[in-house]
Amino acid sequence: MIDPHAHHILFKKGLGQKQKELVAEGQEILKRYGIESIIGEENLLVWAPNRIAGQHGIDRLQHIVDKLKEVDSFGGTREKMVDMLKLLGEEAASMK
Structure with a gap:
């Protein structure tokens, strides 16, 4: 894999208002399942290529x-x- 990075599956913040709203919505869902979206390994369990x-x-x-x-x-x-x-x-890790 070229230029791998520890990838948050659900983004940490989002860029722009629409992304920020989507991130907040996703974070609320994960919270209901006891999943911490920033440091929880469930959301940060993959290496994915950067700049794809x-x-x-x-x-x-x-x-x-x-x-x-x-x-x-x-x-x-x-x-x-x-x-x-x-x-x-897995989808993120396989992006090219």
Whole structure:
């Protein structure tokens, strides 16, 4: 992997108002499942390439939040939420 970085699956802050709103929404979901979004290993369990187009963009963030909401809306458990974070982490790690 070229230029790897410890990657937050759900972004830490977001750039611009829309990203910040999405990050806050995602953080609230994770909090309900006892997952700390900044330092929790569940959200920071992947190495991903840095400086990849779309890796930190609004479309990627929307996809992440949509997937978290999907787990939540189907009566997800903490284990299911962690599984989704792992899947999203694998997606991020494989971006080129």
